Amino acid sequence: MTDVAPRALDVSDLEVVYRVRGIDRPVLRGVTFSIGRGDSYGLVGESGCGKSTAALAIVRYLAGNGRVAGGAISVAGKDVLALGQRGLREYHARTVSMVYQNPGAALNPSLRIGTQVAEAFAVLGATKSEAEERSLAALMRVQIADPSSVLARYPHQLSGGMQQRVVIAMALAKDPTLLILDEPTTGLDATVEAEVLDLVKQLQAELDTAVLFISHNLGVISKMCDRVGVLYAGRLVEEGPVETVLQDPRHPYTVGLLRCIPRGGVRKDHGRLDTIPGFLPPLGVEILGCVYADRCALADERCRTDEPPFETVVTGHASRCWYHERAASLPRVEVADIELPAVDRTGTPLVEIQELTKVFKQRGQDVHALTEVSAAIWPGETLGLVGESGSGKTTLARTLLGIVPPTSGVALLDGSPLPPRYQKRSQEQLRALQIVFQNPDSALNRRHSVRRILLRSLKKLAGIGGSAAEARMQDLVARVRLTERTLTQKPVQLSGGLKQRVAIARAFAGDPRLVVCDEPTSALDVSVQAAILNLLVELQAEKRVAYVFISHDLGVVRYLSDRIAVLYLGRVQELGPADVVFDGPHHPYTEALLSAVPTIDGGGRDRIRLEGDVPSAASPPTGCVFHTRCPRFLGSICVEQEPPLVEVEDGHHMRCHIPIEELRVMQRKERATA
Amino acid sequence: MSTLASTPPPLARTEARAARSERLRLLARSPLVVGGGIVIAFWIFCALFPGVVCPHNPIFDNNFVPSQPPSWAHPFGTDTNGRDVFSRVLAGSRAILQISIAATVIGTVLGTSLGLLTGYLRGVVDDVASRFIDAILSLPLIVTAIFVVTAVGNSGRWVVTLIIGLIFTPVIARTVRAGVLAEAELDYVQAARLRGERSHYIMFSEILPNVMSLVVVEFTVRLGYAIFAIATLGFLGFGVAPPSPDWAAQIYQYYTLIDPYWWMTLFPALAIASLVVAVNLVADGVREAYER
Numbered sequence: 028m029t030d031v032a033p034r035a036l037d038v039s040d041l042e043v044v045y046r047v048r049g050i051d052r053p054v055l056r057g058v059t060f061s062i063g064r065g066d067s068y069g070l071v072g073e074s075g076c077g078k079s080t081a082a083l084a085i086v087r088y089l090a091g092n093g094r095v096a097g098g099a100i101s102v103a104g105k106d107v108l109a110l111g112q113r114g115l116r117e118y119h120a121r122t123v124s125m126v127y128q129n130p131g132a133a134l135n136p137s138l139r140i141g142t143q144v145a146e147a148f149a150v151l152g153a154t155k156s157e158a159e160e161r162s163l164a165a166l167m168r169v170q171i172a173d174p175s176s177v178l179a180r181y182p183h184q185l186s187g188g189m190q191q192r193v194v195i196a197m198a199l200a201k202d203p204t205l206l207i208l209d210e211p212t213t214g215l216d217a218t219v220e221a222e223v224l225d226l227v228k229q230l231q232a233e234l235d236t237a238v239l240f241i242s243h244n245l246g247v248i249s250k251m252c253d254r255v256g257v258l259y260a261g262r263l264v265e266e267g268p269v270e271t272v273l274q275d276p277r278h279p280y281t282v283g284l285l286r287c288i289p290r291g292g293v294r295k296d297h298g299r300l301d302t303i304p305g306f307l308p309p310l311g312v313e314i315l316g317c318v319y320a321d322r323c324a325l326a327d328e329r330c331r332t333d334e335p336p337f338e339t340v341v342t343g344h345a346s347r348c349w350y351h352e353r354a355a356s357l358p359r360v361e362v363a364d365i366e367l368p369a370v371d372r373t374g375t376p377l378v379e380i381q382e383l384t385k386v387f388k389q390r391g392q393d394v395h396a397l398t399e400v401s402a403a404i405w406p407g408e409t410l411g412l413v414g415e416s417g418s419g420k421t422t423l424a425r426t427l428l429g430i431v432p433p434t435s436g437v438a439l440l441d442g443s444p445l446p447p448r449y450q451k452r453s454q455e456q457l458r459a460l461q462i463v464f465q466n467p468d469s470a471l472n473r474r475h476s477v478r479r480i481l482l483r484s485l486k487k488l489a490g491i492g493g494s495a496a497e498a499r500m501q502d503l504v505a506r507v508r509l510t511e512r513t514l515t516q517k518p519v520q521l522s523g524g525l526k527q528r529v530a531i532a533r534a535f536a537g538d539p540r541l542v543v544c545d546e547p548t549s550a551l552d553v554s555v556q557a558a559i560l561n562l563l564v565e566l567q568a569e570k571r572v573a574y575v576f577i578s579h580d581l582g583v584v585r586y587l588s589d590r591i592a593v594l595y596l597g598r599v600q601e602l603g604p605a606d607v608v609f610d611g612p613h614h615p616y617t618e619a620l621l622s623a624v625p626t627i628d629g630g631g632r633d634r635i636r637l638e639g640d641v642p643s644a645a646s647p648p649t650g651c652v653f654h655t656r657c658p659r660f661l662g663s664i665c666v667e668q669e670p671p672l673v674e675v676e677d678g679h680h681m682r683c684h685i686p687i688e689e690l691r692v693m694q695r696k697e698r699a700t701a
Numbered sequence: 702m703s704t705l706a707s708t709p710p711p712l713a714r715t716e717a718r719a720a721r722s723e724r725l726r727l728l729a730r731s732p733l734v735v736g737g738g739i740v741i742a743f744w745i746f747c748a749l750f751p752g753v754v755c756p757h758n759p760i761f762d763n764n765f766v767p768s769q770p771p772s773w774a775h776p777f778g779t780d781t782n783g784r785d786v787f788s789r790v791l792a793g794s795r796a797i798l799q800i801s802i803a804a805t806v807i808g809t810v811l812g813t814s815l816g817l818l819t820g821y822l823r824g825v826v827d828d829v830a831s832r833f834i835d836a837i838l839s840l841p842l843i844v845t846a847i848f849v850v851t852a853v854g855n856s857g858r859w860v861v862t863l864i865i866g867l868i869f870t871p872v873i874a875r876t877v878r879a880g881v882l883a884e885a886e887l888d889y890v891q892a893a894r895l896r897g898e899r900s901h902y903i904m905f906s907e908i909l910p911n912v913m914s915l916v917v918v919e920f921t922v923r924l925g926y927a928i929f930a931i932a933t934l935g936f937l938g939f940g941v942a943p944p945s946p947d948w949a950a951q952i953y954q955y956y957t958l959i960d961p962y963w964w965m966t967l968f969p970a971l972a973i974a975s976l977v978v979a980v981n982l983v984a985d986g987v988r989e990a991y992e993r
Binding site: 462470473533 | 888889891895897907
């Protein structure tokens, strides 16, 4: 390093503690890393590892009970921890910017965008007219469509992606030395995420800003960062250039994290996902040896008593593991492989939906949430639903369950029609269709014990009580791998993964025939996600239950699904076996969705970008609804005629004017050049 | 069943207890709450055992020299009928506590039920009930109470209790309804519907426990208002009739004689003030403890 100018960020031996009930609990334990000017650095780790605490310590926004107990932080050569009131204000105003996960909460809902962006410049001493001028330029810089009209709008009138662009524009107003992005795209659709990430990358190069990128998504980190640090229980356990850390991880935790993620086209019939057993050590416990020893399959006596040093593996790549040369040989968690019988699609489908249409009335407008959606699900199979938000995935699931009645069309169970509303359905029909919700916190009654939750469901759904219910509950609990201890606990006392297991046990209380899984793992960490996915597969193999699986994570959908339906603006654009839909030839929309996903393996997926947002379902485009954003737009036929959903291959349906053979040629050619 | 029951007390129960005791600890740490609690406890004790605390019978010992100012023999003086004011003040808490607690319980039970019904069922029930509630809320409490008492033509203590309880119902219903609206959006309610639970089960077994903290806070706050309202009614001549020793009735009876017989009015008035302030101190503490 011959750099004369100080580095953008230097964190050395940072110790942060939170004071809880009068005791200081360490949250960061001697974290050291630095970011050069214009570089980007990623921090990864599961929730509770201290990623956000590190960011807050750097901007000195720690919560009231948190404080830096040791170490040093310097930004652009200035000691951040020594700043006084005025210095700190100056530091916030000119040197460092932070972008949070939820752009909606970062903007003031009652002020126009223009006022808020101008504020960012006014702080820097710009006059009113100057600030206005520069606001417009700032919005143009973040490539927002129609910037002058955006200035006059309120935050709620913008989509999530646009809001995040505004926040980024404000963060960059001061031309900061250091930009901290804390999960900036986690709440966004993959297509929007891709756009925002591209933008950040481009601006970073233009402005030569150093970026600290915090994410649990290794794909995003791999795309955005030069270097990455892996945090576990407040310890930096591995650090190095992104490619080497992700391709050749040298710490068992990194190895485990990478193995948890369903990727590279793995499917449930290829085998179970690897998981990380055990839990993060509770906040503030004294750890003698390696922080990860308790969960590590390679750990031995030495790991439990002596903390391994942060040892350089190769230049620039360090790992805090005694056995880093053996990390790749970390044994997989032993899970018995199970046999998934093939799905028999000759008989009557378990559930069939016929031309379901749902129109919501909203402020006098008709919002077409679903338009003539048809599909069938056979026992023991998983139908994956994918599409951006607003595509109608959730409405479809809710219509099936009878939570919202369809405007027209019908759902059949075993060939006979289901009443459109759940109130009119028989107990038998209710039992057959159950749901696992996205957010286990709100899905479980926080005043009821797990035992009460399960017994009640057994009573209503299985129609049993007393000792029969007790016995079934024990069986259920064992099946979802909960311990007996959890029975007396209330949801608050359980971790996210355990709560989701309780929710799954509840759904399975009455031996359902079809379970709707609405993003069941998106609120969970990847290691927990893997365990939940394994559980769902096991239950499917044992019970021959069918799933309607909704997820925005295409890797997860692919892992679990037998067939996949791609929805756009309430219409099925493509429906077919999972491998066919993923491997192509795909519908242009599917193609765009797939190429938006940042992959860990790198690779040339960056071929297609969808521009702009999903059009309003209140006034969907004419002809093919996708024509306004279609990368393979043909011409007037797309604008004038809606293509029918036709079976283009065996079991593969698609709604596109381009013949499948042509799509195959086009997509193969691009794959070859990529 | 027995196998489960015999397992050692799991962590859960102790943790739940810890949360509860944490709340109690919080309450016990505030000197204002403790002070208020002591005052309330004192008045409740007086109400329960007037014979123990009163030096003289508040009604029948009327042979003292009438209209004497405070002295060692009669610390609060004597009234125009020759009764010991000190004894009458100590005994006077009984009626007001009975009425206010009973009225608040009535209002809380009815209000909570109405709040659950309107907040959960929505639709026509909610529209009609909510307009009705809005209408009642726009009326001044005391004036309405007087109006109703006059219209009923009977101002016995149970009539007053019922009327205050009914007047509180809409206030409590509206607070509870707001909490229920938020709860009803949560997925556990949806899950209950999808397993075929009936509405009353969902309202009372699923949602009610989750809005209970609101109900507790509302109860303590309303209790303060109830005491105040009942005292006001008593002062205006409704409620407890003489010769029962009621604070408000004493004030009503003697306030025209305040000059020179100030002790006959002052001490019952201070008693009312002490109880209202004490209840409000505790109510503030409870609200803080629950809203953390």
